[in-house]
Amino acid sequence: MLARLLPACPCRSSGSVVWRAIMRAVMASLPLSLPLPASRLRIAYRDAAPEHALAAAGTLAVFGFGSALATTHPDPRYLHVALPASGRAPLECWQVDADVRHGRTDGIAHSQGGGLAFGALEVADTGDIEHAAATAYARLRDWLVHSDHPHPLRIWNYLDAITEGAGDAERYRRFCVGRARGIGRALAPGELPAATAIGHPQPTGRFQLYWLAAQQAGTPLENPRQLQAWRYPRQYGPQPPGFARALLPASPQMPLLLSGTAAVVGHASQHEAHLDAQLDEVLANLDSLIATARTHRPDLARTPDASTRLKVYVRDADALPQVDTLLGQRLPGIPRIVLQGHVCRRELLVEIDGCHG
Numbered sequence: 001m002l003a004r005l006l007p008a009c010p011c012r013s014s015g016s017v018v019w020r021a022i023m024r025a026v027m028a029s030l031p032l033s034l035p036l037p038a039s040r041l042r043i044a045y046r047d048a049a050p051e052h053a054l055a056a057a058g059t060l061a062v063f064g065f066g067s068a069l070a071t072t073h074p075d076p077r078y079l080h081v082a083l084p085a086s087g088r089a090p091l092e093c094w095q096v097d098a099d100v101r102h103g104r105t106d107g108i109a110h111s112q113g114g115g116l117a118f119g120a121l122e123v124a125d126t127g128d129i130e131h132a133a134a135t136a137y138a139r140l141r142d143w144l145v146h147s148d149h150p151h152p153l154r155i156w157n158y159l160d161a162i163t164e165g166a167g168d169a170e171r172y173r174r175f176c177v178g179r180a181r182g183i184g185r186a187l188a189p190g191e192l193p194a195a196t197a198i199g200h201p202q203p204t205g206r207f208q209l210y211w212l213a214a215q216q217a218g219t220p221l222e223n224p225r226q227l228q229a230w231r232y233p234r235q236y237g238p239q240p241p242g243f244a245r246a247l248l249p250a251s252p253q254m255p256l257l258l259s260g261t262a263a264v265v266g267h268a269s270q271h272e273a274h275l276d277a278q279l280d281e282v283l284a285n286l287d288s289l290i291a292t293a294r295t296h297r298p299d300l301a302r303t304p305d306a307s308t309r310l311k312v313y314v315r316d317a318d319a320l321p322q323v324d325t326l327l328g329q330r331l332p333g334i335p336r337i338v339l340q341g342h343v344c345r346r347e348l349l350v351e352i353d354g355c356h357g
């Protein structure tokens with residue numbers, strides 16, 4: 001019976017059939033796949049035209065910020081983020097050491113290469129951000145389930161009027177409820193991605209969601225100076241936010257991915273109305289995350305260096321030059337993009353995300 005199921009073999013005998021059956025049993029007990037090649041992602045901030053950046057070999061995604069840039073592009077790897085920039089912001093370019101495939105499927109713009117995947121989608125937000133987030137995250141969940149890059153490492157959320165509404169009706173809190181409902185049980189604490197959630201200072205009418213995913217799961221990290229966001233107490237809303245403070249990808253050639261980091265210690269906002277003190281608290285939180293990551297990856301530099309990329313979100317348009325100057329003093333030579341964006345608590349004036357290593 002078994003012999004009929006096996007491909008014809010010139011030396012077939014009852015002995016070799018038994019041997020093959022044994023080999024199949026041995027193979028079935030081995031890990032299903034060979035180790036995947038180590039992914040590598042380079043993130044560069046470049047003063048270039050989108051066409052030029054998209055034409056570079058291995059380009060996974062290109063992000064344009066502010067009003068000076070194209071809002072749409074036929075290439076699905078280009079994404080416009082409508083946050084105003086300080087002057088003309090450079091493009092953010094993601095590159096891998098591999099060929100990249102790309103397309104648009106069911107309204108999701110996507111690309112894949114080198115063990116990594118980029119994806120982006122937008123949902124109309126006519127005022128019910130809980131519904132918009134639930135819809136977007138259910139689509140993300142379904143996409144990941146059917147994807148060969150099922151592990152989200154890093155997610156960005158951009159929404160309108162993030163702190164509008166009182167108490168539990170505040171839009172960020174409703175967003176957290178919708179996100180959790182949409183993603184369902186797909187992401188438990190041990191699988192949470194690093195994330196950013198920032199408000200547009202001007203209404204756009206849409207909720208924008210984009211992500212970096214991988215074939216291999218990473219290690220979510222927490223910050224010993226901060227309570228895990230998913231354990232925030234009830235005073236911050238009915239649904240604690242589902243994200244990790246940082247994520248270390250499986251590949252040692254990948255940078256540490258830092259979530260949106262604000263002047264939060266424990267669960268409390270610090271230095272109300274003091275922008276420079278908040279900025280220093282943010283930098284202390286970033287240093288603490290890097291120190292945590294170094295317990296897993298001692299090769300990472302102790303403090304931000306030339307490998308670090310920072311994206312800085314500042315609440316008040318008038319304060320952008322001040323933050324840019326302060327960062328030039330605190331972290332000279334570290335590439336940064338400074339944008340106007342609203343942090344999800346009214347008293348927080350600045351937030352920074354990025355990568356390191």
Ligand code: 3EB
Binds near residue numbers: 195
């Ligand atoms: C904080 O520490 C700031 O809801 O995905 C930072 C990063 C923040 C991500 C999110 C929120 C999120 O709570 C806010």
